[in-house]
Amino acid sequence: MFPPVLPVTRALLIANVVVFLFQQVLGAAVTDLFVQWPIDFTGVGPRDGGFMLWQLLTSGFMHGSPGHLFFNMLALWMFGSPLEATWGEKRFITYYFVCLIGANLCQLLVSSWVLASGGPNIYSMGASGAVFGVLLGYGMLFPNQRMIVFPIPMEIRARTLVIIYGALALFFGITGTKAGIGHFAHLGGMIFGWLMIRYWRGQPPFGKRRPPGPRMRIVK
Structure with missing residues (x-):
C-alpha cells in the first residue's frame, strides 16, 4: 500500500514536475544555467558551461527525461511521506535539502577532479x-519494514535494501561502470543523511545522546 502524499512531499513532487516542464519549454537556455557543472581548476575556462553556487540547489530539481523524473518522484513519494509523518514538516524539509546539497557537493568534487585530470566537462x-x-x-527509522522493490523478486527488509543500494553505488562509482549516472551523488546523499540523523540523535561524531527538548520529536 502506498503512503498518503503529505504536504512537504507533495510540494517537492510538484516543484520537480514544474521545473521539468519549464526545461522542455525553455531548453538549453535553462539547462546550461541551472544544472551543476564541475569547477574548472585549470584556469582555461569552461568549455560548455561553468559552475555557479546556486547550482548546488537548482540542479536537484532538474531531470534529463520523463523516466528519470518518474522514478525519482515515485521513490520520493514512497519513502518521503513516512519520514515526514514521523518527523514533521520542518525536520523533513531540512533533512531533504541537507541530503540534496550534500549529494551535489560530493558529485561536484568528483566531476571537478575528473575535469582537472583531462576528462570531459x-x-x-x-x-x-x-x-x-x-x-x-x-x-x-524503519529497518525491519518489509517491501518488494523492482527488480528484486522477493520481500526484502528496508535496512537490507539500503545496504544493497549503497554498495552498488560505491561499486559503480569506483569502477566507472554504468557511466552517465551520478553514483557519487547517491553516496553523498546517503552519507549526509546518515550524518544528519546521527546529529539529531546526539550520536558520534556529534557527541553522546542528548535528551529531547520539551517540544522536540524523538528521532527513531
Missing part, C-alpha cells in the same frame, strides 16, 4: 542524490 542534474538520502533515512 560533464554536468549533472536530478533529485536522486536527495532521494538516496531519503531512502537511507527510511532504512534507519
Whole structure:
C-alpha cells in the first residue's frame, strides 16, 4: 500500500514536475544555467558551461527525461511521506535539502577532479542524490519494514535494501561502470543523511545522546 502524499512531499513532487516542464519549454537556455557543472581548476575556462553556487540547489530539481523524473518522484513519494509523518514538516524539509546539497557537493568534487585530470566537462542534474538520502533515512527509522522493490523478486527488509543500494553505488562509482549516472551523488546523499540523523540523535561524531527538548520529536 502506498503512503498518503503529505504536504512537504507533495510540494517537492510538484516543484520537480514544474521545473521539468519549464526545461522542455525553455531548453538549453535553462539547462546550461541551472544544472551543476564541475569547477574548472585549470584556469582555461569552461568549455560548455561553468559552475555557479546556486547550482548546488537548482540542479536537484532538474531531470534529463520523463523516466528519470518518474522514478525519482515515485521513490520520493514512497519513502518521503513516512519520514515526514514521523518527523514533521520542518525536520523533513531540512533533512531533504541537507541530503540534496550534500549529494551535489560530493558529485561536484568528483566531476571537478575528473575535469582537472583531462576528462570531459560533464554536468549533472536530478533529485536522486536527495532521494538516496531519503531512502537511507527510511532504512534507519524503519529497518525491519518489509517491501518488494523492482527488480528484486522477493520481500526484502528496508535496512537490507539500503545496504544493497549503497554498495552498488560505491561499486559503480569506483569502477566507472554504468557511466552517465551520478553514483557519487547517491553516496553523498546517503552519507549526509546518515550524518544528519546521527546529529539529531546526539550520536558520534556529534557527541553522546542528548535528551529531547520539551517540544522536540524523538528521532527513531
